[in-house]
Amino acid sequence: MRQFRTYLGTAVLLLIWFAGVQTRGETPLPFFSDAELAIQYRERCAYVIDQIVENTDPNDFTRGSMFNIAANLHSGTNIEWARKRIVAANEPPTGAMFWMHPMVLLMETGRGVLNEKDWAFIHELWRTYFPYRGDTENHWIMYYASIYLAAEMRPDAGREQWYNGKTSAENMAEAKEYISDWIRITTSYGQGEYDSPNYIEEYTRPMALLAGWAQDPEVRQQGKMMMDYILLDYVVESLDGLYGGAHSRLYPRYLLQPSLTAGAAHGWLFFNQGEYRANSGNTLIALSGYEPPPILFRIAHGRANQGYVQRELKRTRWRLRNAGPDAFEIDEKSTTPVYKYSYVHPDYILGSSQGGLLQPIQQQTWSLIWSEKNAQGKTNTMFGLQPFSSPLEGTMYFASDWDTVTNLIARSKVDYDSPDKLEGGSPYEHVVQDESTLIALYDIPEGTRFPLINTLFSRDLKHRIEDYSGWIFGQGGPVYVAYRPLAPGEWREVDWTGLLKSGAGAWFSTNFEKLAEGSQCFVSKSLKNGYIVEVAPVSDFESYESFQAAIRALQFEFSLDPIPSVAFTNLSGKMLFANYGEPLSVNGKAVDYTQWKLFDGPYSYAERESQSLEIKFGQERYFLDFKNLRIESTILPAE
Numbered sequence: 001m002r003q004f005r006t007y008l009g010t011a012v013l014l015l016i017w018f019a020g021v022q023t024r025g026e027t028p029l030p031f032f033s034d035a036e037l038a039i040q041y042r043e044r045c046a047y048v049i050d051q052i053v054e055n056t057d058p059n060d061f062t063r064g065s066m067f068n069i070a071a072n073l074h075s076g077t078n079i080e081w082a083r084k085r086i087v088a089a090n091e092p093p094t095g096a097m098f099w100m101h102p103m104v105l106l107m108e109t110g111r112g113v114l115n116e117k118d119w120a121f122i123h124e125l126w127r128t129y130f131p132y133r134g135d136t137e138n139h140w141i142m143y144y145a146s147i148y149l150a151a152e153m154r155p156d157a158g159r160e161q162w163y164n165g166k167t168s169a170e171n172m173a174e175a176k177e178y179i180s181d182w183i184r185i186t187t188s189y190g191q192g193e194y195d196s197p198n199y200i201e202e203y204t205r206p207m208a209l210l211a212g213w214a215q216d217p218e219v220r221q222q223g224k225m226m227m228d229y230i231l232l233d234y235v236v237e238s239l240d241g242l243y244g245g246a247h248s249r250l251y252p253r254y255l256l257q258p259s260l261t262a263g264a265a266h267g268w269l270f271f272n273q274g275e276y277r278a279n280s281g282n283t284l285i286a287l288s289g290y291e292p293p294p295i296l297f298r299i300a301h302g303r304a305n306q307g308y309v310q311r312e313l314k315r316t317r318w319r320l321r322n323a324g325p326d327a328f329e330i331d332e333k334s335t336t337p338v339y340k341y342s343y344v345h346p347d348y349i350l351g352s353s354q355g356g357l358l359q360p361i362q363q364q365t366w367s368l369i370w371s372e373k374n375a376q377g378k379t380n381t382m383f384g385l386q387p388f389s390s391p392l393e394g395t396m397y398f399a400s401d402w403d404t405v406t407n408l409i410a411r412s413k414v415d416y417d418s419p420d421k422l423e424g425g426s427p428y429e430h431v432v433q434d435e436s437t438l439i440a441l442y443d444i445p446e447g448t449r450f451p452l453i454n455t456l457f458s459r460d461l462k463h464r465i466e467d468y469s470g471w472i473f474g475q476g477g478p479v480y481v482a483y484r485p486l487a488p489g490e491w492r493e494v495d496w497t498g499l500l501k502s503g504a505g506a507w508f509s510t511n512f513e514k515l516a517e518g519s520q521c522f523v524s525k526s527l528k529n530g531y532i533v534e535v536a537p538v539s540d541f542e543s544y545e546s547f548q549a550a551i552r553a554l555q556f557e558f559s560l561d562p563i564p565s566v567a568f569t570n571l572s573g574k575m576l577f578a579n580y581g582e583p584l585s586v587n588g589k590a591v592d593y594t595q596w597k598l599f600d601g602p603y604s605y606a607e608r609e610s611q612s613l614e615i616k617f618g619q620e621r622y623f624l625d626f627k628n629l630r631i632e633s634t635i636l637p638a639e
Contacts, residue, residue, distance in 0.1 A: 034294040044269055045286035047276070052283060053077050061088050066102035067283045073109040074287050083118055093125055096132040097139050100146035101205055105284050107153060108213045123161065126150060130163045135398075137193040137317070138202035141182055145206030145223075148175035152215055176219060179210070183222055185330060187229065187611040187626045190314035190598060193359070194338065195233060197243035197261035198254055201281030203230050204266065212288030221629045227290055228631075229624060231270060232615050234263060235300050236310050236603050237342050237349060241267020241274035242380075244369045245342040245351025248314075248359040251508060252415060252500055255364065255383070255422045256458070256515045259375040271300040275376055293633075295615055295622045299603045302617065307345035309435065310601035313608055314338035316358050322396040339593050343435045347371050347478040347537045352438055354593075355429035357388075360397040361413050363425035366438060368535060370479040372460070379458035379519055380476060384531065386442055387450045388426035389417045414505035419450040420496050420521070432584035432591070434576055441530040441564040441580040452525045455483065456494065459518030463544065469552045472522070475544060482551040484532040486558050486566070489524035496521075528560040530580075536571055 032040070052071040056064060058081040069085050072078045086106065093099050107122060114122075133143045151157070151168035159165045166174070193199060207230065210223025237245045243263035254261045265279035270292050315335045319327060323334040338358050342351030352366035368382040394405030406417055415421040428448070430441045444451050457464060461474040461481060472483045494516040495501045501513035534551060541547040555569040563580040570576060577585040584591045598606040599613060606613045615622040623632040 032294075032297075037294045037297050038291055040272065041270070041291060044272065048269065048282050048286040049075060051278065056081065061085055064089070065280065066099075066106045067280045070102065070105045070109040070287060071283060073106065073113050076113065079113065083114070086118060087121060090121075090125055093129040093131075097134055097142040097146060099129070100131050100150070101142050101209060102280070102284070104146045104149045104209060104213075105287065107150065108209075109287060123154070127161055127163060137182075137191065138199050140178065142202060142206045144175040144178040144182075145209050147171050148179065148219065149209055149213055151175070176216075179219065179222060181331075183226060183626055184611060186226075187598075187606070187613065188609045189330060189335070190312070190338065192248070192315050192317045192335065194248045194314035195237065195243065195245060195312075195340070196247050196249040197258065197263035198251055199249050199262075200230065200234060200243070200266060201262040201279070205281050205284050208285045208288040208290045211290045218629060222626075224290065225624050225626060225629065225631065228293055228296070228615075228622075229613055231266075231292055231296055232299075232604055232613065233312075233599075234266065235271070235296050236599075236601055237344060237351060238263070238267060238273075238300065239344070239349050239369055240371055240375065241271065242369055242375060244344065244349025244367065245310075246338075246340050246353035246366055247364040248317075249362040250364050250423050251362065252422050253509060253512055253515050255381070255456075256379050256494075256512075256519065257377070258369055258381055259378065264375075267300075271297055273300060275374075293615075293622050295617050295620050295633075298617045298620070299615075303344075303346070303603075305346060307343055307435070308602050310340075310342040310344055310351075310604075311596060312340040312342075312600070313596045313598045314340060314353075317360060317397055319396050320399060322392060337593070337596070339596055341433045343433070345436070345537065347539075348476075348535060350433065350436055350438060350533070350535050352431045352433045355426065355431040355440075357393050357396060357425045357427055359425065360393055361409060361416055362423045364423055365425060365429060366431050366433070366440070368476075368479075368481070368533065370476040372477050379460045379515070381458055382456055382461055382476070382481065382533075383422075384440060384453060384455035385422070385424055386426035386429050386444065386453045387419050387421050388424055388428070389449050392427070393425075414508060415499055417449075418497055418499050419452065420454065420492070420494070420499070422454070422456065422494070430578075430580050432576075432578050434570070434574060434584065434586050435572060436535040437568070437570040437572075437574075437576060438533040439530065439566050439568065439576065439578040439584070440533075441566070441578060442528070443563055443580050444527040444529070446527065448527075451527055452523055453529055453531075455485075455522045455531065457483075457520050457522060465548070467548065467552070471548070471551055473544075473548055473551070475538070478538050480536050480538055480541065480544065480547045482532075482534040482547075483522075484534075484556070485522065485524060486530040486532075486560060486564065487524050487526035487528070489522045491520045492523050494519045494521055526560070528564050530558070530560075530564045530566065532556075532566065532568055534570060 049071050052068050053075050056078050058078045061084045064085050069082045072082045151171040155168050157168040207223045207227040214220040241264050242258040265277050267273040269282045319334040326336045327334045339354050348370040350368045370380050372378045372380045391402040391405050410417045428444045432439050461476045463475045465473040474481045500509040557567045559565050565579045568576045598608045611626040613624045619636040621634045
């Protein structure tokens with residue numbers, strides 16, 4: 001891994017971060033001042049840009065994205081190539097909002113570099129190409145951030161100069177209203193497209209654009225603060241740069257290898273974790289000039305030896321129909337709460353949501369990831385699901401009719417209507433968690449399209465043992481895993497239909513056969529079903545055998561009729577009782593979801609509807625107040 005270390009004065013000071021804060025391992029982590037962290041971050045940004053410039057062939061006008069063009073314009077290199085490539089890359093323009101934001105980036109970096117002919121060509125594109133606004137949360141924020149900045153660059157342009165027949169002033173006003181409204185809803189009730197290792201950059205890209213180039217100081221501050229907010233949301237559930245926990249959206253190949261995600265790429269750029277990998281979002285951010293607050297780096301690297309619980313409140317995507325009894329309205333639009341629970345340990349993250357149809361198509365209800373010295377190429381994960389496919393879900397979230405919606409979904413998300421898919425929610429899945437223990441229960445009606453549950457045992461979950469006790473044991477890196485199915489099952493290859501490994505969906509499943517090779521799924525077809533997952537660090541036990549013995553000795557009872565239920569005393573000695581459809585009971589006390597906060601963990605806190613976020617590390621506090629667009633940094637006095 002390319003390391004970036006800048007030495008100022010007497011070089012690196014080997015100090016513990018702040019009073020009372022422990023560090024991972026026995027050796028204290030190095031202390032870096034805010035200035036040192038800023039310099040290191042800028043060096044990584046410069047490296048991102050330099051790599052693009054170095055790999056640009058000025059004689060090849062058929063290759064190079066608009067992100068690459070922007071990097072060259074920023075650096076003042078290969079200008080003639082850039083001018084010609086702008087034209088070639090836009091004959092014709094495609095991509096809607098995915099065209100808009102790199103075009104805006106190109107325009108911002110092209111100030112003072114592009115000539116009148118270049119600008120005339122670009123302005124004509126904005127007049128004649130009508131980019132689709134899209135239908136998801138990330139589409140809309142990319143769309144409005146882009147049109148805001150494009151219009152701000154031409155504040156006096158009239159209706160005849162824009163594809164939508166609106167003046168620059170009208171476009172800016174509409175975009176600013178949406179951006180402000182999205183921020184208000186997100187900081188009050190949580191994102192609808194929450195915590196996605198893939199789609200994190202579809203939010204950091206537009207926010208970095210605003211933070212870097214908005215001329216209106218209010219909009220610029222909104223971009224900066226939301227970048228901080230999104231990165232905090234990521235870092236408190238990250239492990240060496242990998243995004244853990246429950247996720248709203250993930251594609252199959254990224255489910256199998258977390259190191260391939262945009263989140264992992266961000267981990268390197270922002271916090272020097274993991275490996276460098278070319279990433280368009282990182283390119284835009286590096287060019288924007290945005291700098292993360294140093295407290296986020298300290299959280300990423302200075303967390304305590306012991307694990308911690310991170311609770312978060314998110315929401316579902318807007319529900320058009322079939323909203324359900326738990327739905328509530330925000331501005332006359334229906335949504336449902338998502339209760340996220342993650343146990344973040346130095347060696348692993350086990351995280352979950354409550355189950356149900358929380359996000360269409362690509363939901364990951366729960367996951368386990370563990371640390372690897374080099375995560376690239378590793379399938380360091382485990383997860384399970386009921387592969388639900390039904391027009392009920394499609395019509396809940398999409399404005400399509402019952403008879404055609406499933407087919408429309410499967411045209412782009414090719415594995416949606418397949419029994420061996422790896423992502424998706426189910427109305428028949430109920431998941432609860434307490435620290436390193438997860439219990440999943442299923443009550444699947446007769447006639448359900450895919451009446452089964454799948455649990456991934458990846459190829460890097462090694463030393464698998466099917467024990468006489470009914471437990472299945474495995475080891476993933478520094479972690480022992482115990483899995484107890486409540487009904488019989490069988491082992492199958494990951495893609496047993498052959499759909500994804502055949503290349504269906506192009507980039508959607510690129511290299512899937514190689515990524516899935518050696519991994520298996522435990523597939524159970526019992527309608528009333530479930531399993532327990534118990535995770536522990538290897539360092540807590542003398543041997544693998546002693547871990548197995550400890551699991552076998554745990555008190556455990558379950559019943560599948562009339563509904564699935566489990567009574568289990570875990571390795572921590574807690575007595576857990578889970579009943580399908582009811583809150584988890586821990587030592588006789590039921591979890592009260594009505595008290596769930598927007599953020600609740602040792603490094604973050606926010607009340608629901610507060611439009612604020614407190615970020616904490618040791619004595620350091622970093623407070624985001626979105627009502628007043630104010631940032632406050634303080635150091636608490638030592639106790």
